[in-house]
Amino acid sequence: xxxxxxxxxxxxxxxxxxxxxxxxxxxxxxxxxxxxxxxxxxxxxxxxxxxxxxxxxxxxxxxxxxxxxxxxxxxxxxxxxxxxxxxxxxxxxxxxxxxxxxxxxxxxxxxxxxxxxxxxxxxxxxxxxxxxxxxxxxxxxxxxxxxxxxxxxxxxxxxxxxxxxxxxxxxxxxxxxxxxxxxxxxxxxxxxxxxxxxxxxxxxxxxxxxxxxxxxxxxxxxxxxxxxxxxxxx
Amino acid sequence: xxxxxxxxxxxxxxxxxxxxxxxxxxxxxxxxxxxxxxxxxxxxxxxxxxxxxxxxxxxxxxxxxxxxxxxxxxxxxxxxxxxxxxxxxxxxxxxxxxxxxxxxxxxxxxxxxxxxxxxxxxxxxxxxxxxxxxxxxxxxxxxxxxxxxxxxxxxxxxxxxxxxxxxxxxxxxxxxxxxxxxxxxxxxxxxxxxxxxxxxxxxxxxxxxxxxxxxxxxxxxxxxxxxxxxxxxx
Numbered sequence: 001x002x003x004x005x006x007x008x009x010x011x012x013x014x015x016x017x018x019x020x021x022x023x024x025x026x027x028x029x030x031x032x033x034x035x036x037x038x039x040x041x042x043x044x045x046x047x048x049x050x051x052x053x054x055x056x057x058x059x060x061x062x063x064x065x066x067x068x069x070x071x072x073x074x075x076x077x078x079x080x081x082x083x084x085x086x087x088x089x090x091x092x093x094x095x096x097x098x099x100x101x102x103x104x105x106x107x108x109x110x111x112x113x114x115x116x117x118x119x120x121x122x123x124x125x126x127x128x129x130x131x132x133x134x135x136x137x138x139x140x141x142x143x144x145x146x147x148x149x150x151x152x153x154x155x156x157x158x159x160x161x162x163x164x165x166x167x168x169x170x171x172x173x174x175x176x177x178x179x180x181x182x183x184x185x186x187x188x189x190x191x192x193x194x195x196x197x198x199x200x201x202x203x204x205x206x207x208x209x210x211x212x213x214x215x216x217x218x219x220x221x222x223x224x225x226x227x228x229x230x231x232x233x234x
Numbered sequence: 235x236x237x238x239x240x241x242x243x244x245x246x247x248x249x250x251x252x253x254x255x256x257x258x259x260x261x262x263x264x265x266x267x268x269x270x271x272x273x274x275x276x277x278x279x280x281x282x283x284x285x286x287x288x289x290x291x292x293x294x295x296x297x298x299x300x301x302x303x304x305x306x307x308x309x310x311x312x313x314x315x316x317x318x319x320x321x322x323x324x325x326x327x328x329x330x331x332x333x334x335x336x337x338x339x340x341x342x343x344x345x346x347x348x349x350x351x352x353x354x355x356x357x358x359x360x361x362x363x364x365x366x367x368x369x370x371x372x373x374x375x376x377x378x379x380x381x382x383x384x385x386x387x388x389x390x391x392x393x394x395x396x397x398x399x400x401x402x403x404x405x406x407x408x409x410x411x412x413x414x415x416x417x418x419x420x421x422x423x424x425x426x427x428x429x430x431x432x433x434x435x436x437x438x439x440x441x442x443x444x445x446x447x448x449x450x451x452x453x454x455x456x457x458x459x460x461x462x463x464x465x466x467x468x
Contacts, residue, residue: 032286049313
């Protein structure tokens with residue numbers, strides 16, 4: 001079953017439909033891989049309860065994956081095909097950002113979740129009503145992420161000299177994400193175009209790097225707000 | 235909040251209450267560690283979809299952990315304290331039964347889930363009404379496990395020479411589980427007593443090894459039925 005095109009978006013356009021499928025595939029794989037990496041990182045947890053908490057975050061990522069997957073199937077898209085183009089970039093991001101401590105894994109969970117939320121919001125602005133419903137559901141589960149930010153903030157308040165190291169770590173997380181995003185944008189021009197809300201500025205080859213930078217600038221601003229929520233600085 | 239004692243069980247007896255807490259703690263840690271091991275095993279999955287399926291099984295284990303944990307808290311028991319005595323035995327079981335292939339990981343998921351279900355049923359026979367409600371909820375999610383059995387059966391039908399190797403693997407899984415169970419029973423005599431429904435046969439030191447063997451015999455019979463469900467033999 002496919003949806004009627006959303007009145008405000010060029011959903012009849014095959015390039016647009018492909019770009020929405022790309023975005024859902026990117027988010028689906030991001031959630032799936034986040035599930036596995038969080039499960040791995042839980043080895044760093046200082047207690048069984050903390051281990052359980054991180055497992056809980058991972059289970060939420062899985063439920064998001066499942067909903068994105070269902071949405072792709074419903075739209076007639078093979079979820080595996082939709083995810084495949086992004087496996088390399090997301091795996092590379094995780095390989096380059098392996099947490100060395102429990103606090104690093106919490107900062108990574110919060111920053112990673114936040115970046116994903118920024119992308120979800122972008123989807124919500126552009127896609128069809130059913131996809132927007134899905135996004136609203138996913139974003140309503142942010143309470144858990146706020147709990148993570150609180151844990152980091154408490155640790156930094158207890159031991160202020162942690163702040164510098166964790167701030168550097170958060171900067172590395174977002175820097176590596178922007179690197180990977182740039183290579184994805186170069187390979188998937190329609191996706192890059194979709195991510196530029198001021199879409200008129202970019203042609204469909206996605207070569208308008210100034211517009212892409214503007215989007216990255218917005219992501220970076222949101223990241224700064226998240227750093228503050230954790231008691232860190234940019 | 236604590237429950238009124240169940241009319242048919244000696245719930246007023248502190249040894250009994252301790253043994254129920256033990257059993258819930260054992261199951262809680264079993265579910266938590268199953269979550270992590272399934273997430274690890276998913277690395278063996280032949281496709282992204284299969285990886286997603288195994289992540290889904292792991293997420294179900296997490297939701298069971300969460301419910302057991304809540305039940306312990308509700309009964310005034312610290313979940314971490316309740317789980318701790320079983321960490322060694324369950325970790326040892328997983329360390330000795332690391333799957334070397336995707337099919338081995340599926341057989342392990344099915345056998346492990348089945349053994350847990352046998353323990354849940356034992357809890358249901360003995361514990362208070364709220365705990366029995368919890369168990370009924372957990373056991374109603376067995377459909378997913380049947381799906382796993384079907385996958386193994388299909389693989390064995392396709393390639394019958396897999397059956398011998400996987401049967402041996404399943405035997406090793408249950409043999410190692412019985413080894414660990416025996417050492418847990420020796421350390422937790424009240425728990426061992428609780429697990430013997432014909433409780434009158436055993437004194438509270440749990441030293442009645444004949445009765446323990448009878449319980450193990452029941453577990454082994456249930457295991458044989460599960461082997462048949464996977465197209466394997468004992």
